[in-house]
Amino acid sequence: MRAIIQLFAKAPFGALQQHMTASNECVDQVRSMFEAMLDGDEGKLAAIAKEISKIEHRADEIKNKIRDSLPRSIFLPVDRADLLSVLSQQDSIPDTVEDIAFLLTVRRTHLPLSWKDPLLAYVDKCVETFRTAFEVMSSLEGLVEVGLAGPEADDVLAKITAVGQLEWGADKAQFEMLRLMFDMEDDLKPVDLFWWSKIFREVGDIANYSEKTVDRVRLMLYQK
Amino acid sequence: MTTAFVLVTLACLFAFYMAWNIGANDVANSMAPSIGSGVVTLKNAIWIAAIAEFAGAVLVGSSVTSTIRKGIVDPAIFAGDPEQFMLGMTAALLGAAIWLHAATVMSLPVSTTHSIVGAVIGFGLVAKGAGALNYGTLFSIVMSWVISPVAGGILGFGIFYFVRVKILATRDQNEACRFYAPYILFVFVVVFIQSFIFKGMKNLKLPVTFWTVLMLGAVVGVVVFVGSRYWFSSRGKGGEGFSDRFFKFLLVATCGYVAFAHGANDVANAVGPLAAVIGVYQQGVVTAKMLVPWWVLVVGGAGIVSGLAIAGWKVIATIGSHITEITPQNGFAAQFGAATTVLICSQMGLPISTTHTIVGAVIGVGMARGIQALNLRVIRNIVLSWFLTIPFAAGATLLVFRVIEAFL
Numbered sequence: 001m002r003a004i005i006q007l008f009a010k011a012p013f014g015a016l017q018q019h020m021t022a023s024n025e026c027v028d029q030v031r032s033m034f035e036a037m038l039d040g041d042e043g044k045l046a047a048i049a050k051e052i053s054k055i056e057h058r059a060d061e062i063k064n065k066i067r068d069s070l071p072r073s074i075f076l077p078v079d080r081a082d083l084l085s086v087l088s089q090q091d092s093i094p095d096t097v098e099d100i101a102f103l104l105t106v107r108r109t110h111l112p113l114s115w116k117d118p119l120l121a122y123v124d125k126c127v128e129t130f131r132t133a134f135e136v137m138s139s140l141e142g143l144v145e146v147g148l149a150g151p152e153a154d155d156v157l158a159k160i161t162a163v164g165q166l167e168w169g170a171d172k173a174q175f176e177m178l179r180l181m182f183d184m185e186d187d188l189k190p191v192d193l194f195w196w197s198k199i200f201r202e203v204g205d206i207a208n209y210s211e212k213t214v215d216r217v218r219l220m221l222y223q224k
Numbered sequence: 225m226t227t228a229f230v231l232v233t234l235a236c237l238f239a240f241y242m243a244w245n246i247g248a249n250d251v252a253n254s255m256a257p258s259i260g261s262g263v264v265t266l267k268n269a270i271w272i273a274a275i276a277e278f279a280g281a282v283l284v285g286s287s288v289t290s291t292i293r294k295g296i297v298d299p300a301i302f303a304g305d306p307e308q309f310m311l312g313m314t315a316a317l318l319g320a321a322i323w324l325h326a327a328t329v330m331s332l333p334v335s336t337t338h339s340i341v342g343a344v345i346g347f348g349l350v351a352k353g354a355g356a357l358n359y360g361t362l363f364s365i366v367m368s369w370v371i372s373p374v375a376g377g378i379l380g381f382g383i384f385y386f387v388r389v390k391i392l393a394t395r396d397q398n399e400a401c402r403f404y405a406p407y408i409l410f411v412f413v414v415v416f417i418q419s420f421i422f423k424g425m426k427n428l429k430l431p432v433t434f435w436t437v438l439m440l441g442a443v444v445g446v447v448v449f450v451g452s453r454y455w456f457s458s459r460g461k462g463g464e465g466f467s468d469r470f471f472k473f474l475l476v477a478t479c480g481y482v483a484f485a486h487g488a489n490d491v492a493n494a495v496g497p498l499a500a501v502i503g504v505y506q507q508g509v510v511t512a513k514m515l516v517p518w519w520v521l522v523v524g525g526a527g528i529v530s531g532l533a534i535a536g537w538k539v540i541a542t543i544g545s546h547i548t549e550i551t552p553q554n555g556f557a558a559q560f561g562a563a564t565t566v567l568i569c570s571q572m573g574l575p576i577s578t579t580h581t582i583v584g585a586v587i588g589v590g591m592a593r594g595i596q597a598l599n600l601r602v603i604r605n606i607v608l609s610w611f612l613t614i615p616f617a618a619g620a621t622l623l624v625f626r627v628i629e630a631f632l
Contacts, residue, residue: 004256004333004579004602007586008549011596073601077593145551147593150393 009074013141015066020137022059026052026097027130031123033104037111049101056094063091078220086216092209100202109195122173126207129166133210160214170207227632231310232505238317239498243527245324248535250336253579258479261555263472273483274529280487281525296341296361297348299510306504312347313497319343319621332609335577340493342617350622369610372576373584376565380588384557401467406453410445417441419567471552478559495524554594561585
């Protein structure tokens with residue numbers, strides 16, 4: 001009996017979802033960081049950064065556990081290489097949030113108050129892209145249970161397309177944000193300029209990696 | 225105390241030990257998908273297994289049994305030496321039981337039938353040499369290594385593929401299940417009746433043919449089809465969780481049936497040689513077919529149930545907490561696929577192993593994308609156990625034979 005039961009290996013899909021949930025907890029904090037900055041509340045900013053680093057570490061542990069549980073002798077309903085590449089893209093999301101927290105806390109960078117609305121709008125667009133990708137990943141385990149096909153798969157594919165569109169919107173918002181920054185480039189210190197362009201890119205990466213993650217899921221669905 | 229009496233006593237003990245091992249290892253194997261799915265609780269699984277196995281063993285199990293399973297050795301060649309035959313059967317029981325016990329410890333999925341055949345081969349070799357063996361039987365056993373997993377795999381794949389496309393991957397799984405439930409029940413009833421009469425009660429030698437039973441199954445199937453269709457449609461939509469409930473029901477039914485059929489057939493692996501020893505003791509001659517005294521079946525049934533209760537439940541308990549990947553749907557596909565394969569193959573007279581068939585069916589369901597992750601390394605153990613069973617069971621018997629011979 002044990003021999004037959006050993007045929008059933010620990011499936012990685014639940015853990016993959018757990019990892020994405022940890023990413024979600026990180027991404028949840030991004031807006032609060034910029035709000036704390038706008039309020040000039042450095043204590044709160046530092047506290048959030050510390051929290052993010054903890055969650056990112058937890059996500060790393062989940063990632064390693066998934067990788068350890070997938071030797072080549074495991075037979076999955078999806079391509080193993082695709083699954084590992086989904087995980088790798090997905091793991092870039094908490095990394096990116098940790099980088100943003102690092103950039104915001106390591107240097108006291110001037111944030112012009114006039115940026116408040118466009119900046120938060122830009123952040124929201126990236127977060128929304130992530131949220132839709134999160135929905136895709138949350139339905140993955142159920143999708144595997146029904147054999148990765150049928151109307152549920154069609155719904156997921158439609159959502160993956162939506163993530164692509166949202167990411168495009170986030171790119172446009174990033175363009176606007178950089179424009180706004182260069183409009184007032186004479187009023188800002190060169191180091192502020194340099195630092196903000198780095199920060200904007202990292203914020204945009206939340207949307208980029210969300211899109212890459214679900215693109216790999218699409219590959220997984222079409223390969224079978 | 226005569227030598228013969230000592231041998232009969234030993235044979236009783238060893239037969240009980242053999243049955244104990246069948247209960248500890250094989251029973252749980254044949255019920256694995258049902259138990260792993262969590263549909264049957266540990267306590268209920270043991271109750272179902274104990275009652276169904278005991279009923280199968282005592283009620284229909286081998287009231288007339290071949291003394292040597294699958295005719296691997298012709299008993300006629302021992303006609304001039306009944307005492308050696310008694311000694312050999314006693315040794316074969318212990319040899320097969322020792323191998324089964326070792327396989328359980330190493331968690332190798334071995335076939336009990338192949339173990340006892342291997343043990344008898346060992347005895348045949350030591351007593352009469354290589355000429356005593358029936359090589360046709362040996363060949364069909366080797367064939368079954370390929371046939372049982374492949375046939376189980378094909379059926380497991382096919383059944384799960386149907387369930388996935390027609391039920392799981394639809395907009396409303398419960399509604400789709402309600403639509404297809406009567407069709408599934410029809411097939412289930414036909415296979416169940418066919419299987420129950422031929423596999424479950426084949427030892428009763430009912431005066432029926434394959435086709436009459438098929439007709440009977442079809443008639444009952446149509447009644448069930450019409451009745452269930454009316455029942456399901458009169459109660460409106462399938463409703464929340466209908467698909468899960470439906471497949472859970474089928475899984476429990478299949479599970480009870482598999483335990484019954486297992487008890488009916490595999491108890492012979494323990495009581496066949498015992499019956500042979502008792503036959504020689506009572507009549508003084510070697511026979512190929514033997515009427516089994518009822519108390520011998522009780523020894524077998526009690527051995528299976530106590531093995532299950534003392535050692536088997538530990539194995540079953542460890543899986544309950546491990547498995548989350550077996551759903552009512554894929555569990556049914558694997559269990560029913562295996563049960564059907566066993567039916568078809570034993571109709572064709574192939575000595576296939578339930579354990580190997582279940583392994584094949586589980587992999588087949590996995591190939592149809594029904595299981596989230598399969599550990600293919602286990603296949604290595606399985607193939608290993610095929611090749612080891614006959615030589616090791618034979619070797620153990622050979623040793624036991626020499627030891628008992630030295631003491632008598």
